[in-house]
Amino acid sequence: MGQRTIIPFGPQHPVLPEPIHLDLVMEDEKVVEAIPSIGFIHRGLEKMAEKKDFQEMAYIAERICGICSFIHSMGYCQAIEALLKLEIPKRAEYLRVIWSEMSRIHSHLLWLGLTADAFGFESLFMHSWRVREKLLDLIEETSGGRVIFGVCKVGGVRRDVDAETLRRALEALAALEAEYREIAGVFSRDASVKRRMTGIGVLPKEDARALGAVGPTLRGSGVAWDARRLQYAVYGELDWAPITEEAGDCQARCLVRIREIFQSFDLIRQAAGKISDGPVAVKVPGNPRGEYFARLEQPRGEVVYYVKGNGTKNLQRFRVRTPTFANLPPLLKILQGCELSDVPVIVLTIDPCISCAER
Amino acid sequence: MAFFKKSPWLLHYDASSCNGCDIEVLACLTPIYDVERFGIVNTGNPKHADILLITGAVNVQNEEIVRNLYGQMPDPKVVVAAGACAMSGGVFQDSYNVLGGIDKVIPVDVYVPGCAVRPEAIIDGVVQSLAILERKAAELKRRGGSGEPEKPS
Amino acid sequence: MMIEEQFWETLDRAALPARVGTLAKEGWRLVQICGSCHEAFEILYSFDKDDRFLSLRVAFSKDDPVLPSITESYFGAFSYENEMQDLFGLKLTGLKLNFNGNFYRLAKKNPFLDTPPAVAPAPGGVSS
Numbered sequence: 001m002g003q004r005t006i007i008p009f010g011p012q013h014p015v016l017p018e019p020i021h022l023d024l025v026m027e028d029e030k031v032v033e034a035i036p037s038i039g040f041i042h043r044g045l046e047k048m049a050e051k052k053d054f055q056e057m058a059y060i061a062e063r064i065c066g067i068c069s070f071i072h073s074m075g076y077c078q079a080i081e082a083l084l085k086l087e088i089p090k091r092a093e094y095l096r097v098i099w100s101e102m103s104r105i106h107s108h109l110l111w112l113g114l115t116a117d118a119f120g121f122e123s124l125f126m127h128s129w130r131v132r133e134k135l136l137d138l139i140e141e142t143s144g145g146r147v148i149f150g151v152c153k154v155g156g157v158r159r160d161v162d163a164e165t166l167r168r169a170l171e172a173l174a175a176l177e178a179e180y181r182e183i184a185g186v187f188s189r190d191a192s193v194k195r196r197m198t199g200i201g202v203l204p205k206e207d208a209r210a211l212g213a214v215g216p217t218l219r220g221s222g223v224a225w226d227a228r229r230l231q232y233a234v235y236g237e238l239d240w241a242p243i244t245e246e247a248g249d250c251q252a253r254c255l256v257r258i259r260e261i262f263q264s265f266d267l268i269r270q271a272a273g274k275i276s277d278g279p280v281a282v283k284v285p286g287n288p289r290g291e292y293f294a295r296l297e298q299p300r301g302e303v304v305y306y307v308k309g310n311g312t313k314n315l316q317r318f319r320v321r322t323p324t325f326a327n328l329p330p331l332l333k334i335l336q337g338c339e340l341s342d343v344p345v346i347v348l349t350i351d352p353c354i355s356c357a358e359r
Numbered sequence: 360m361a362f363f364k365k366s367p368w369l370l371h372y373d374a375s376s377c378n379g380c381d382i383e384v385l386a387c388l389t390p391i392y393d394v395e396r397f398g399i400v401n402t403g404n405p406k407h408a409d410i411l412l413i414t415g416a417v418n419v420q421n422e423e424i425v426r427n428l429y430g431q432m433p434d435p436k437v438v439v440a441a442g443a444c445a446m447s448g449g450v451f452q453d454s455y456n457v458l459g460g461i462d463k464v465i466p467v468d469v470y471v472p473g474c475a476v477r478p479e480a481i482i483d484g485v486v487q488s489l490a491i492l493e494r495k496a497a498e499l500k501r502r503g504g505s506g507e508p509e510k511p512s
Numbered sequence: 513m514m515i516e517e518q519f520w521e522t523l524d525r526a527a528l529p530a531r532v533g534t535l536a537k538e539g540w541r542l543v544q545i546c547g548s549c550h551e552a553f554e555i556l557y558s559f560d561k562d563d564r565f566l567s568l569r570v571a572f573s574k575d576d577p578v579l580p581s582i583t584e585s586y587f588g589a590f591s592y593e594n595e596m597q598d599l600f601g602l603k604l605t606g607l608k609l610n611f612n613g614n615f616y617r618l619a620k621k622n623p624f625l626d627t628p629p630a631v632a633p634a635p636g637g638v639s640s
């Protein structure tokens with residue numbers, strides 16, 4: 001048995017766009033234990049619900065994270081609408097689904113790029129982001145924002161997308177899908193990519209469940225749980241099923257995301273085919289009272305919003321359990337026994353979003 | 360000192376950003392925006408950097424890190440605060456864990472607005488900072504400065 | 513719009529570890545732990561099994577901020593429990609991987625403890 005050393009990883013590390021710190025307890029090249037230390041980006045956002053009124057909070061909620069932005073505001077609004085027993089127009093529900101899926105594609109493409117960068121495949125990183133830019137253009141054309149959409153509000157959405165814009169967006173998406181297919185092929189077939197990910201960071205099915213993993217981290221270990229199964233918004237009217245892979249390694253988590261991008265393209269097409277005309281928002285009646293947990297599927301996994309109102313304009317308690325927060329314990333588990341040089345790739349495959357985790 | 364303008368090196372630090380501005384900074388480095396065509400290189404080492412680009416507001420935990428990064432950069436140097444949070448704390452300025460904009464800790468030369476800040480705006484802000492960098496370089500030369508880091512006040 | 517049916521159980525904190533242990537054996541997944549503190553502490557533990565969503569409610573006085581940890585049954589709870597120690601100044605007993613109030617390293621100690629005075633209801637709102 002070799003001598004134990006502790007290697008600090010982060011808060012500034014080339015593969016991490018965001019600061020998180022891990023103390024890696026090493027025995028030669030093997031990681032024995034990983035101990036996280038967080039708090040670099042804690043903004044105390046939940047507490048702000050006591051100062052901002054519940055409608056303003058939708059925009060604060062969107063800024064929990066700039067990558068999962070839209071779904072954060074959507075989840076918050078859904079939670080408030082449940083308290084208010086507010087039925088929002090069908091068209092708004094469809095638009096929310098379209099924007100959610102767009103944001104899932106954008107997030108997964110971003111992840112693919114960062115992962116390619118983590119294993120040193122620079123050109124693949126650039127290509128993933130090149131395709132992502134075209135998607136951001138579509139997001140901007142339909143919602144007005146690039147990464148922070150600012151389009152979701154309590155009672156519906158703030159702007160409509162006219163038929164012509166939607167038609168053009170669908171055309172552009174089809175072209176984009178063809179371009180993406182090439183990149184996806186490299187990720188799933190290239191030997192050097194496989195070598196960095198196959199059999200690395202294995203999370204067995206039982207551990208994934210016991211440690212509370214969510215999202216692609218859970219589905220990569222063969223558990224078919226996807227919060228969209230709860231049929232919020234109009235997911236119940238669309239034809240889809242959770243995507244799973246069995247291996248539980250880095251490659252499996254990557255494949256889940258690759259296939260989910262195709263699924264999102266399909267969901268956008270389905271939603272755009274079924275959307276009907278009508279208003280996109282209703283008036284908000286009164287203040288929220290009661291408590292409710294809203295659960296949605298972020299690109300990174302299940303997210304939970306707890307809201308508790310007492311009939312005033314400020315919420316008594318607002319809490320978000322973000323997917324990265326739930327994926328931290330599984331991450332510590334899969335880091336045990338890995339090699340030091342695999343740490344960056346393993347950390348990235350849970351798609352850590354630190355600003356989400358710390359809020 | 361024209362070489363500054365031709366190849367400024369940039370250090371990006373995420374203070375307590377929501378990520379929105381960070382990914383837009385990254386977008387500047389990738390195709391479509393591609394700042395490398397202007398000779399701008401993203402470096403991870405503060406001692407190599409001419410421009411410090413910060414996103415997000417400062418809090419007690421990263422205050423020291425920001426001061427430290429700035430202190431390690433050689434003169435002349437400029438600081439670009441990108442995004443609403445880096446300028447003033449943005450939507451989070453009321454929060455108990457947020458101190459405020461970057462200028463609470465170090466002097467800022469260029470403020471770039473936006474929530475999230477747009478890549479075009481970031482590029483514009485960096486280009487504006489280059490003019491300031493040139494001016495600072497000329498000033499340093501006139502004083503016969505050595506480029507030693509300033510003592511943080 | 514779909515409002516998910518959610519189930520609630522209220523129990524005493526002394527009974528918590530046993531109840532959570534049973535849930536763990538039955539294969540429930542820990543979804544989240546949420547602390548809140550107004551007149552008293554109120555901690556909510558949520559679990560999911562086969563799309564059924566169950567929350568346990570544990571309430572206790574502010575004068576006695578001690579709570580048994582559930583990391584024995586769900587190791588993943590350590591992050592939530594350390595967060596509660598930081599934000600609410602709670603003391604978790606039997607916590608595996610204890611950061612002793614240094615998980616976030618905040619600017620302000622236990623920021624969620626001091627709740628602001630109750631805000632007057634806005635016009636049109638219903639007072640509680």
